[in-house]
Amino acid sequence: MQLDFVAREVTIKLVYYGPALSGKTSNLVALHELAGNDTRGRLMTLETTNDRTLFFDLLPLTFRSKDGDVSLRIKLFTVPGQPMHAATRRLVLQGADGVALVADSRVSETQRNAESFMDLKQNLKDNGLELSKMPLVIQFNKRDLPNIRSDEELARLAARGREPVFKAVATQGVGVVETFVGLLFLTYRTLDRTHDLSRKLGIAGEDLVKTAASQLGVTTPIEDLLGKKMGGNFDGARTQT
DSSP states (O other), rough: EEEEEETTEEEEEEEEEEETTHHHHHHHHHHHHSSSTTTBBOOBOOOOOTSBBBSEEEEEEEEEETSOEEEEEEEEOOOSGGGGGGGHHHHHTTOOEEEEEEOBBGGGGHHHHHHHHHHHHHHHTTTTOOOSSSSSEEEEEEESSSOOOHHHHHHHHHSOOOOOOOBGGGGGTTTTHHHHHHHHHHHHHHHHHOHHHHHHSOOHHHHHHHHHHHTTTTSSOOOHHTTBBBBBOOOOOOOOO
């Protein structure tokens, strides 16, 4: 996190993590389409011919409080999921304030999801960070495909941990905003507790997150968005995928 008192601006880094082709880039593309021109920056992405991210995607978003007095800048990153790019994932994770783990809902991808979770844990450790202290949400993507893990199984999984778990079909924009707002809410709450941002900036974190959601075109109350999670809570912890 970066805090500029003069400009009254907070900058947060959020990273979308997960195995290759789980839908990390699709989340950023959907958010880019939802954000207005005055909110979104240029979506920078580098892909191979088979649509796999080579290095990383970056989407900058800027939200402003209702009175325009405070700016919330968010740098959204994805990491490449292929095993060979472990060093790149570790590099992109440096300075992360929050993480969304994007898992593939198909039963056949269960092992790769688990390996990605353990890879995240190790790379955070290598960067001097602890998974247990990192704001984390989990998204089970590709809910429109056959042979996926059932809602009942995901509910049992979510009940074992404290991370908010969301269902999604990122290519259709389903669950994308819920995942993002959930991650932003959890991350800002954690940073607020650590750095006393509400007092320093004179604005409640929840109000700033509500404004961010509205600038993505969301009309649903934030409480309803956050309520779409399966299990978990917004205090953070660990689980297994």
